[in-house]
Amino acid sequence: MPDLESKTRYDPAEVEPRIAKKWLDSGLFHPQPEGEAKDNYSIAIPPPNVTGVLHMGHAFQDSIMDTLIRYHRMLGQRSKWILGTDHAGIATQTQVERAVEQEGTTREEMGRERFELRAWEWRQEHGGTIIEQLKRLGASCDYAEERFTLDEAYAQAVLKVFAALYEKGYIYRDRYMVNWDPGTGSAISDLEVEQREVTDTLYYVDYPLVSGSGAITVATVRPETMLADTAIAVHPDDERYRRLIGEKAVLPLVGRKLRIIADEYVRPDFGTGALKITPGHDPNDFEIGRRHGLAQPTVIGEDGRITGEAPERFAGLTVSEAQQAVVAELSEQGLIARTEAHVHDVPFSQRSGERIEPLISLQWFMRMEELAAPAIEAVRSGQVRFTPASHARVYLDWMENIRPWCISRQLWWGHRLPVWYRGAETYVGTQPPRGEGWTRDPDVLDTWFSSALWPFVTLGWPDRTPQLQAFYPTDVLVTARDIVFLWVARMIMMGIEFAGQVPFSDVYVHSIIQAPDGRRMSKSLGTGIDPLDLIEGGPRPPVFATGSEPPGEFPAYGADAVRWGLLAMSSGQDVKFSEEKIAQGQQLTNKLWNASRLILLGVGEDARVAVNPSAIEDRWILSRLERAKGEVSGRIERYDFSHAALGLYDFIFGELCDWYLELVKPRLRAKEPALVGTLVHVLIETLALAHPLIPFVTEEIWSHVPGIEGLLAARTTPAAADALDPEAEAALARTIEAVQSLRGWRDFAGVRAGVTVPARLAASGYAATAEHIARLGRVELSDNGAAAPVATVAIPGGVVEILPSDQLDLGAAERKLAARREQLRAEIERAERKLANQGFVAQAPPEVVQAERDKLERLKAELEGK
RNA sequence: GGGCGCAUAGCUCAGCGGGAGAGCGCUCGCUUCACACGCGAGAGGUCCCUGGUUCGAUCCCAGGUGCGCCCACCA
Numbered sequence: 001m002p003d004l005e006s007k008t009r010y011d012p013a014e015v016e017p018r019i020a021k022k023w024l025d026s027g028l029f030h031p032q033p034e035g036e037a038k039d040n041y042s043i044a045i046p047p048p049n050v051t052g053v054l055h056m057g058h059a060f061q062d063s064i065m066d067t068l069i070r071y072h073r074m075l076g077q078r079s080k081w082i083l084g085t086d087h088a089g090i091a092t093q094t095q096v097e098r099a100v101e102q103e104g105t106t107r108e109e110m111g112r113e114r115f116e117l118r119a120w121e122w123r124q125e126h127g128g129t130i131i132e133q134l135k136r137l138g139a140s141c142d143y144a145e146e147r148f149t150l151d152e153a154y155a156q157a158v159l160k161v162f163a164a165l166y167e168k169g170y171i172y173r174d175r176y177m178v179n180w181d182p183g184t185g186s187a188i189s190d191l192e193v194e195q196r197e198v199t200d201t202l203y204y205v206d207y208p209l210v211s212g213s214g215a216i217t218v219a220t221v222r223p224e225t226m227l228a229d230t231a232i233a234v235h236p237d238d239e240r241y242r243r244l245i246g247e248k249a250v251l252p253l254v255g256r257k258l259r260i261i262a263d264e265y266v267r268p269d270f271g272t273g274a275l276k277i278t279p280g281h282d283p284n285d286f287e288i289g290r291r292h293g294l295a296q297p298t299v300i301g302e303d304g305r306i307t308g309e310a311p312e313r314f315a316g317l318t319v320s321e322a323q324q325a326v327v328a329e330l331s332e333q334g335l336i337a338r339t340e341a342h343v344h345d346v347p348f349s350q351r352s353g354e355r356i357e358p359l360i361s362l363q364w365f366m367r368m369e370e371l372a373a374p375a376i377e378a379v380r381s382g383q384v385r386f387t388p389a390s391h392a393r394v395y396l397d398w399m400e401n402i403r404p405w406c407i408s409r410q411l412w413w414g415h416r417l418p419v420w421y422r423g424a425e426t427y428v429g430t431q432p433p434r435g436e437g438w439t440r441d442p443d444v445l446d447t448w449f450s451s452a453l454w455p456f457v458t459l460g461w462p463d464r465t466p467q468l469q470a471f472y473p474t475d476v477l478v479t480a481r482d483i484v485f486l487w488v489a490r491m492i493m494m495g496i497e498f499a500g501q502v503p504f505s506d507v508y509v510h511s512i513i514q515a516p517d518g519r520r521m522s523k524s525l526g527t528g529i530d531p532l533d534l535i536e537g538g539p540r541p542p543v544f545a546t547g548s549e550p551p552g553e554f555p556a557y558g559a560d561a562v563r564w565g566l567l568a569m570s571s572g573q574d575v576k577f578s579e580e581k582i583a584q585g586q587q588l589t590n591k592l593w594n595a596s597r598l599i600l601l602g603v604g605e606d607a608r609v610a611v612n613p614s615a616i617e618d619r620w621i622l623s624r625l626e627r628a629k630g631e632v633s634g635r636i637e638r639y640d641f642s643h644a645a646l647g648l649y650d651f652i653f654g655e656l657c658d659w660y661l662e663l664v665k666p667r668l669r670a671k672e673p674a675l676v677g678t679l680v681h682v683l684i685e686t687l688a689l690a691h692p693l694i695p696f697v698t699e700e701i702w703s704h705v706p707g708i709e710g711l712l713a714a715r716t717t718p719a720a721a722d723a724l725d726p727e728a729e730a731a732l733a734r735t736i737e738a739v740q741s742l743r744g745w746r747d748f749a750g751v752r753a754g755v756t757v758p759a760r761l762a763a764s765g766y767a768a769t770a771e772h773i774a775r776l777g778r779v780e781l782s783d784n785g786a787a788a789p790v791a792t793v794a795i796p797g798g799v800v801e802i803l804p805s806d807q808l809d810l811g812a813a814e815r816k817l818a819a820r821r822e823q824l825r826a827e828i829e830r831a832e833r834k835l836a837n838q839g840f841v842a843q844a845p846p847e848v849v850q851a852e853r854d855k856l857e858r859l860k861a862e863l864e865g866k
Numbered sequence: 867g868g869g870c871g872c873a874u875a876g877c878u879c880a881g882c883g884g885g886a887g888a889g890c891g892c893u894c895g896c897u898u899c900a901c902a903c904g905c906g907a908g909a910g911g912u913c914c915c916u917g918g919u920u921c922g923a924u925c926c927c928a929g930g931u932g933c934g935c936c937c938a939c940c941a
Binding site: 008009010177195202218219220221222265266267270271274275276282283284285286287342344345347358390393394397398401481482485512516518555568569571572573574575576577578579580581583584586587589590591593594595596597598599601602642643646649650657658661662665669740743744746747748752753754778827830831834837838839840841842843844845848849851852 | 869870871872877878879880884885888889890891894895896898899900901903904905906907908920921922933934935936937938939940941
């Protein structure tokens with residue numbers, strides 16, 4: 001145990017690892033699965049990627065969840081934070097592929113079986129990192145029941161769900177237009193596609209008419225796809241082309257004859273008003289093609305190269321090579337009428353960053369309407385609430401227009417589809433089919449398919465486990481908005497369908513923390529930081545540098561400071577990362593540490609005395625503490641973490657330290673028993689109040705409080721709340737204002753810091769606090785009625801008259817006083833004008849009018865005093 | 867093309883019908899026996915613009931400007 005007396009600074013680096021171990025050894029984070037979910041409290045962590053490392057978004061999100069979990073645990077609820085990791089199909093497979101290539105081989109060379117083994121090894125090597133980082137942050141997860149989405153039991157549950165949805169007819173196989181990601185060599189879902197603005201060349205290409213009478217010109221940004229054109233479309237009402245409908249044109253370079261068709265989809269005002277139709281490589285053309293019964297030739301393969309369906313000279317070229325070749329040939333033949341630059345949105349893969357190649361592919365899909373219906377109702381009815389509430393509408397809009405989900409992925413790392421084929425037969429089941437000659441589908445499921453089951457499969461579903469009984473449904477899902485559709489919506493649907501209840505009653509959508517320059521935090525952009533570098537000290541990336549200073553290093557702020565700072569940053573909006581807030585958190589921990597030293601070293605060893613407030617300031621701090629408890633708790637419960645954090649800070653700095661501890665120092669030196677009781681009580685309650693936000697420093701101080709046993713983290717807050725004490729609050733508010741006025745006057749009048757000034761109190765309402773005013777305002781009060789005051793200081797309820805003293809040089813202050821008088825006159829005039837306004841006096845609420853009158857009186861009194 | 871949000875002190879942000887606040891930064895003064903990662907006192911703001919509602923607008927309404935995000939298959 002470090003020596004309280006010698007440590008004038010709180011040292012998180014020494015304290016935090018020690019405290020973390022204490023918590024882990026205590027078993028506190030692993031609740032027994034007892035009782036009912038409605039009485040217990042649980043949160044399922046959004047499972048981080050198994051081989052990932054903690055980034056700022058995690059640290060932020062985990063600070064929020066841990067605050068909630070610790071808060072509810074201290075309310076006496078059995079609280080479980082469900083922990084685990086996600087296999088993260090594409091992300092992990094990509095990592096392993098890279099590692100394998102370093103070793104001089106490739107995924108293909110290794111073959112599926114060996115590669116999967118290598119991936120499991122990779123998980124062994126790198127899978128524990130993020131869990132250890134969570135512990136360092138102080139996250140009170142249930143580490144004893146860590147789950148993984150590829151665990152045997154989890155995998156079985158996934159297959160069971162797949163088979164059940166197949167039985168219901170929701171899951172089916174189809175040849176359909178998909179988003180092909182050439183980067184990962186897999187289809188991906190609509191949600192994994194992002195639109196990016198791109199400047200392309202728009203080519204105007206002449207397609208000669210079969211009739212020989214000229215040509216029809218189409219505009220395209222993808223000339224290479226013309227190799228798969230099957231028609232030309234115009235708008236039925238377009239006068240320019242009406243006579244051509246039904247005629248044919250020759251597809252250049254290929255020679256195929258294309259019918260000219262009419263379709264309302266075509267926009268007459270874009271390009272030439274004639275659109276080439278490529279059903280195999282464009283989602284819109286695909287639909288048009290279906291309407292008109294067109295063939296769907298494919299000239300771009302899944303490898304991103306031109307296929308044999310195109311003329312031989314193009315086969316094997318990459319898409320961009322093919323574009324060059326096609327444009328060259330068209331130019332040669334004089335078929336490119338003109339070109340222009342065209343800015344438009346183009347789909348890219350969020351996974352690989354490569355441009356999506358829309359193509360027709362045989363994939364597994366899932367129809368969503370039936371599952372969506374009750375999930376829509378759950379939000380409409382308020383069974384699931386979003387915070388901020390605006391997200392509910394976005395969710396509903398998306399759910400009401402939900403489309404089929406492409407769930408198969410051409411990867412090796414993941415849940416392999418429980419589907420086998422034999423000739424024309426298809427078998428779907430959690431166990432392999434009996435009999436010979438079956439081949440299993442090579443594809444795996446979209447990672448989000450298994451994530452969608454997270455809140456109940458982690459608790460043992462499909463078995464009816466005590467865990468499920470005790471902790472499902474969970475209470476709140478804490479997430480960023482970028483995965484509301486990908487994950488949250490799907491969890492709600494699957495939870496209702498398979499676990500029979502919504503998976504959580506609240507969804508808290510938190511802000512996204514951006515880099516200080518407003519860009520998103522990203523390792524590749526150099527705009528990210530490792531939270532551990534903030535906690536333990538580490539390099540400060542250039543974008544985090546302040547001013548023109550070189551970036552240097554982060555100090556070791558400690559986990560509490562990082563947690564508090566992140567909470568203080570949170571809001572409904574996206575926020576820029578602010579190191580100042582972390583620093584403010586550090587100040588708070590240090591302040592609390594030192595305030596506790598003052599108290600604990602002051603009260604001595606056997607200090608547990610009953611709370612028996614004897615002085616007005618004791619009543620005041622108890623009342624203020626009660627208020628702070630109410631505010632901080634209320635804000636945590638409303639997911640308003642920044643105000644919870646700032647409210648705590650204000651109480652500790654602005655009330656406990658700045659005023660109460662200063663007020664009671666003389667009594668503390670005298671070890672007045674009544675004070676000791678109150679002080680220790682206030683310390684204990686403050687630690688408990690602060691613990692969910694800054695758990696380490698509070699737990700450490702807790703262990704120094706005499707007579708205390710057990711962990712603060714395990715303490716449950718006594719229900720009985722002390723009443724507020726308005727009288728004491730009002731008395732101290734006056735006292736504080738009076739002290740501040742005196743200090744202000746001193747500074748203003750140039751009184752040296754060490755000088756105590758003789759004065760006379762000519763004000764009512766200070767019977768209990770005159771001594772405080774004298775000490776903190778540094779005046780010596782007397783009732784010397786004879787001396788004429790040399791100055792007066794206005795305070796609530798009267799004035800303090802400053803008496804002559806050779807320590808004072810008031811001539812130096814006269815100019816300043818004149819300025820103050822001017823200001824007072826102006827304010828008086830403003831107030832008088834306002835009160836002369838009949839509209840104001842007649843229509844404003846009486847208390848507002850009265851407040852204005854009081855203010856005028858005060859101003860006048862002060863002016864007269866000067 | 868739809869939808870949402872934000873513009874307040876040098877910086878990051880609170881506030882949201884009755885003459886605006888915090889942290890950091892800045893200025894001045896303090897070895898006041900818990901803390902100089904501290905204490906005390908200050909300076910600093912046409913609360914984006916234009917109209918409207920109101921006795922009164924930073925706050926409500928309308929329009930505008932600027933910035934950001936989400937959704938959407940227009941070559």
